[in-house]
Amino acid sequence: DAKTTQPTSMDCAEGRAANLPCNHSTISGNEYVYWYRQIHSQGPQYIIHGLKNNETNEMASLIITEDRKSSTLILPHATLRDTAVYYCIVPPGGSGYSTLTFGKGTMLLVSP
Amino acid sequence: DAGVIQSPRHEVTEMGQEVTLRCKPISGHNSLFWYRQTMMRGLELLIYFNNNVPIDDSGMPEDRFSAKMPNASFSTLKIQPSEPRDSAVYFCASRQSMVGYTFGSGTRLTVV
Numbered sequence: 291d292a293k294t295t296q297p298t299s300m301d302c303a304e305g306r307a308a309n310l311p312c313n314h315s316t317i318s319g320n321e322y323v324y325w326y327r328q329i330h331s332q333g334p335q336y337i338i339h340g341l342k343n344n345e346t347n348e349m350a351s352l353i354i355t356e357d358r359k360s361s362t363l364i365l366p367h368a369t370l371r372d373t374a375v376y377y378c379i380v381p382p383g384g385s386g387y388s389t390l391t392f393g394k395g396t397m398l399l400v401s402p
Numbered sequence: 403d404a405g406v407i408q409s410p411r412h413e414v415t416e417m418g419q420e421v422t423l424r425c426k427p428i429s430g431h432n433s434l435f436w437y438r439q440t441m442m443r444g445l446e447l448l449i450y451f452n453n454n455v456p457i458d459d460s461g462m463p464e465d466r467f468s469a470k471m472p473n474a475s476f477s478t479l480k481i482q483p484s485e486p487r488d489s490a491v492y493f494c495a496s497r498q499s500m501v502g503y504t505f506g507s508g509t510r511l512t513v514v
C-alpha cells in the first residue's frame with residue numbers, strides 16, 4: 291500500500307468540525323484514498339473513499355488536494371460518539387484492490 | 403441485513419486446546435477476510451478468500467492456524483494448539499467488489 295502518514299492523536303470539541311489530515315505523497319494515479327474508523331471494542335467501520343474529487347456522504351466529507359498527495363477527512367459536527375481511531379488507507383490496485391493494510395491511525399477524542 | 407456475524411464474542415481457553423472461530427459474511431459478498439488485532443501489532447490481515455477460495459494466507463502466523471470457507475456463507479479460523487500469545491481480538495470482514503469492507507464485531511480470545 292502507498293505509505294500514509296497521520297497524526298497520532300487529535301482533540302475536538304463536541305459540535306465543532308473535526309478535520310483529520312493524511313499524507314500520501316507516493317499515491318499512484320489510479321489509487322483511491324479510503325477512510326475507516328474503529329470505535330473502542332468494535333470492528334472497523336467504512337466511512338468514505340475518493341479518487342480525486344471531493345466526496346461527501348452522510349458520515350463525512352473527504353477533501354483530496356489537487357496533486358492527490360494529501361487528504362482531509364471532515365466530520366462537520368463532531369459528537370462524543372465520533373471518538374475513535376481513524377485510519378487513512380491507500381490500497382494498491384485502484385478500485386480493484388484486494389486487501390487493506392491498517393496503520394496506527396489517528397486517535398480522535400471528542401470532548402464535551 | 404444483520405451484517406457480518408462472528409461467534410463466539412468471547413472465548414477463554416487453556417493453552418494447548420483447539421479453538422474455532424466462526425464467521426458468517428454478508429450475503430452476496432464475494433470476499434472474506436480474517437484479521438487479528440493486538441495492542442502491540444495493531445490490525446493484521448491473516449488470510450483472505452475470494453469466491454470461497456483462499457487467495458493469500460501469508461499473514462497466518464504459524465501452521466497452528468488454519469482457515470476454511472466451505473461455502474459462501476460460512477468461514478472458520480482454527481488454532482490448534484492454542485498458545486497464550488494467540489490472545490487477541492479476531493475480526494472477520496466481507497466485501498463485495500468495488501465496495502468497502504464490512505467488519506464483524508470480533509471475537510476476543512484469551513488463552514491462559
